[in-house]
Amino acid sequence: MNWISLVRTVTGASIIVVAVAVAAAAQQPQQGVAVARAGSKLPDPAKAGFADKLFRIDCGRSLANDESVWTPGANVGRSIQFSSTCWLMKHGNDWLLWDTGVPESAHNDPKGWSTLPKLIVYHLDKTLTDQFAEIGLKPDDIGRVAVSHTHGDHIGNMALFPRATVLIQRAEYNWIHSGNGPSDNINQLMALARKLMGTPKKLDLLDGDTDVFGDGSVTLFATPGHTPGSQSLLVHLKNSGFIILSGDVVHLEENFEKDIVPALNTDKAASIASMEKVKKMIATYKASFFINHDKEQADKLKLIPAFYD
Numbered sequence: 001m002n003w004i005s006l007v008r009t010v011t012g013a014s015i016i017v018v019a020v021a022v023a024a025a026a027q028q029p030q031q032g033v034a035v036a037r038a039g040s041k042l043p044d045p046a047k048a049g050f051a052d053k054l055f056r057i058d059c060g061r062s063l064a065n066d067e068s069v070w071t072p073g074a075n076v077g078r079s080i081q082f083s084s085t086c087w088l089m090k091h092g093n094d095w096l097l098w099d100t101g102v103p104e105s106a107h108n109d110p111k112g113w114s115t116l117p118k119l120i121v122y123h124l125d126k127t128l129t130d131q132f133a134e135i136g137l138k139p140d141d142i143g144r145v146a147v148s149h150t151h152g153d154h155i156g157n158m159a160l161f162p163r164a165t166v167l168i169q170r171a172e173y174n175w176i177h178s179g180n181g182p183s184d185n186i187n188q189l190m191a192l193a194r195k196l197m198g199t200p201k202k203l204d205l206l207d208g209d210t211d212v213f214g215d216g217s218v219t220l221f222a223t224p225g226h227t228p229g230s231q232s233l234l235v236h237l238k239n240s241g242f243i244i245l246s247g248d249v250v251h252l253e254e255n256f257e258k259d260i261v262p263a264l265n266t267d268k269a270a271s272i273a274s275m276e277k278v279k280k281m282i283a284t285y286k287a288s289f290f291i292n293h294d295k296e297q298a299d300k301l302k303l304i305p306a307f308y309d
């Protein structure tokens with residue numbers, strides 16, 4: 001429960017909260033259609049509704065030539081492999097996709113694709129479209145695309161979903177449209193992000209923790225630090241219970257255990273606070289925690305057409 005929802009519950013001052021949400025919606029950028037929200041919160045674990053199915057999609061793999069970028073002070077010059085993972089959720093008749101992965105144009109290209117060519121190269125063995133087809137879906141069937149953050153390996157295929165509503169933290173969207181900072185690497189990532197994001201027709205800019213379907217089954221929650229508007233996802237399933245999808249709040253299990261922050265993150269203190277937030281949520285919801293880029297972990301999880309329910 002966040003502070004605003006706590007205040008609302010205690011005082012019953014829901015009219016004020018609605019007024020604030022409408023005022024915030026009025027300030028949104030002109031691009032796309034903004035969706036006003038009456039409030040947002042983390043679900044009560046005892047009352048949360050359920051999503052029906054959760055599918056893992058192979059959205060690429062990468063090879064980086066210096067692990068120490070993710071583990072400052074250790075593993076200098078050692079190469080490391082990462083997974084890139086997208087997740088597809090079914091809720092009633094609605095489909096929500098979490099991240100869109102490495103661009104399909106990289107499919108089977110032996111040279112691969114890169115966001116920062118001196119550091120990391122991505123490969124795509126299977127396209128999103130082909131993996132959707134395994135369960136009879138097409139990209140147009142996806143009503144919502146939620147993005148953890150705007151690095152290219154997470155938003156590489158936004159162009160496949162022109163009809164979907166894009167759910168992104170307002171802080172993230174504003175950040176990529178702000179001026180350059182001191183880090184060339186980060187400026188380069190922001191420029192690529194603007195290109196890959198394009199101008200979504202239906203854009204839902206979120207301010208913190210957000211209950212997507214209004215029943216506590218799928219919650220996007222703010223985990224800033226890797227980028228200014230990074231978010232993670234909490235999903236509730238009947239048989240599997242609560243599962244947290246990391247986004248890039250952390251890349252490796254060991255980093256999570258030891259609060260180690262990658263050098264490319266935009267805010268170290270916020271990154272640690274976000275990892276601590278996730279740890280508390282894992283305890284509150286007795287949740288499983290799936291780490292997007294941890295290849296060793298991802299390789300052991302079910303892959304579409306298999307699913308969690």
Ligand SMILES: [Zn+2]
Pocket residue numbers: 151153154248293
């Ligand atoms: Zn990433």
